[in-house]
Amino acid sequence: MSMARSLAVAKTGGDEDSWEQFLFWMMESIRCPGRWALMRRIRDWDAQLFQHSLRVAAYSRIVGREVFGFDQDREQQLVLGAFFHDTGKVGWPNRLKAVAVLSEQDLRFIRCHPDTGADLVQEFWPDAPATVLEIIRNHHERPDGSGYPNGTTVQEPMALIVGAADMFAAMTEPRDYRRFAFMSDKAAEELRTYGYPEEIVTSLVRQQNE
Numbered sequence: 657m658s659m660a661r662s663l664a665v666a667k668t669g670g671d672e673d674s675w676e677q678f679l680f681w682m683m684e685s686i687r688c689p690g691r692w693a694l695m696r697r698i699r700d701w702d703a704q705l706f707q708h709s710l711r712v713a714a715y716s717r718i719v720g721r722e723v724f725g726f727d728q729d730r731e732q733q734l735v736l737g738a739f740f741h742d743t744g745k746v747g748w749p750n751r752l753k754a755v756a757v758l759s760e761q762d763l764r765f766i767r768c769h770p771d772t773g774a775d776l777v778q779e780f781w782p783d784a785p786a787t788v789l790e791i792i793r794n795h796h797e798r799p800d801g802s803g804y805p806n807g808t809t810v811q812e813p814m815a816l817i818v819g820a821a822d823m824f825a826a827m828t829e830p831r832d833y834r835r836f837a838f839m840s841d842k843a844a845e846e847l848r849t850y851g852y853p854e855e856i857v858t859s860l861v862r863q864q865n866e
């Protein structure tokens with residue numbers, strides 16, 4: 657799939673101008689050797705993961721701006737952390753994409769991907785900001801402490817935003833292991849059960865429904 661086609665498929669809503677502006681800004685932010693090589697790894701390994709990563713980055717950017725009023729520096733770190741959040745999935749066995757019920761062994765393997773992703777990003781991008789690496793390591797931690805790998809009750813805004821945007825995107829996207837994607841209201845209900853702040857949930861629903 658071409659880059660342009662992948663980007664078009666990943667479009668989540670909003671007017672054409674703002675999406676194009678986002679993509680332009682995104683490409684400018686990763687236009688340096690290490691980050692570009694990582695982006696290509698994600699895209700070449702799985703177009704669906706590339707599209708998911710773009711959606712999570714786009715959702716996160718708007719939540720950071722609307723709910724937390726992030727300045728440009730914080731916004732860029734947030735979006736880069738969001739875009740690279742699932743780098744640790746590159747190289748996963750293909751069967752894991754389609755399995756609805758996972759074995760204990762599969763779960764142990766899957767629960768490593770936040771840390772392996774952060775390590776891989778640091779390898780390709782040695783001066784990556786600590787914030788970006790923390791986002792990647794914490795994107796599956798939940799406000800109620802039910803997440804992984806450490807089960808901490810995450811409250812840091814960037815990790816909250818990317819964790820919520822990732823869950824919301826994953827639930828509303830088509831996946832090989834289930835027949836139907838969730839509607840945005842159902843996905844929002846799920847996010848509330850994990851303790852995500854209402855302002856974040858509302859922003860995600862609004863973006864999806866635009």
Ligand SMILES: [Fe+2]
Pocket residue numbers: 741742769795796
């Ligand atoms: Fe993940």
Ligand SMILES: [Fe+2]
Pocket residue numbers: 708712741742822826
């Ligand atoms: Fe994800």
